[in-house]
Amino acid sequence: MHNLIDIFAYKIYKEKLLSNSDIRKMKYAMKVIWSELEKFIIFLLFFVVLNKVPLFLFSFAVLLSIRSFSGGLHFENNLPCFITSFGFFSLTVFILPHLFTMTIHTALILTLVSIIIISYRSPRPSSFRPILNKKRKRILKYLSLFSTLLWIFVLFKFLLIYNKTFFACGIWSIFLQASQLSIGKEEKQ
Structure with a gap:
């Protein structure tokens, strides 16, 4: 191709x-x-x-809607990106929701930590597409924060009550995306 x-x-x-x-x-x-x-x-x-398409698509939607604005980890070639992405979705769909019981207190702590990280570390663009305009950088920060808060609202308002598996998957997706921002490289000015 x-x-x-x-x-x-x-x-x-x-x-x-x-x-x-x-x-x-x-x-x-x-x-x-x-x-x-x-x-x-x-x-x-x-x-x-593995019959987990709905959870994968949900995690993908959460990730895409936040990562589009916030950025995250970026790699020089496709293999590390593929492996990291596979690890992300394996964690959000299979491992973390079943390994840890998502209590309301745990969810509140994870979302608070995520909001703080996204507020301070967003955006983290690829070195191939740096953001040079400070206004654009600020707009992306606000959009990533807005997207995160919107998902948190949806998760707590609807999914906490109706579907605990999707709720846990969503919380972990937000938290892991925020974690990527905290270990992603700072953009060189």
């Missing part, structure tokens, strides 16, 4: 439809989207086999 992306980018370059820097950004975005799509399909098939 990367060859097709390169061919497409070369065609855009030859026709002078975009500047060189825009073509590089386009290629990067297309490669990231393709890589994420491949990873998602592999994970989806894995969770289909």
Whole structure:
């Protein structure tokens, strides 16, 4: 697929439809989207086999809606990213919800810690796409915090009562995403 992306980018370059820097950004975005799509399909098939698709999709939705604004851990190639993502979803779907009973007190502590981390450490962009504009950085911080608070509201308002497994999965998804921010590299200015 990367060859097709390169061919497409070369065609855009030859026709002078975009500047060189825009073509590089386009290629990067297309490669990231393709890589994420491949990873998602592999994970989806894995969770289909284990009959855990709804929990995986829920954890994925929580992660995607926060991580899109907050960033997190970033790797230079796909294998460490795949392994880390696999570990994330294994923890949120299989391990942590069944290893620890999610009490209201535990959930409150985890969400409070998550809010504090996201408030101070967000955003953590990829070094390939640094955020140079301070206003944009502030907006992303607010959006990641808003998304986190919205999920916490949904979890406590609806899922705590109706589905304890989804509640625990959501709390762990938020907490692990916040944890990624605390160990992610600081962007160089």
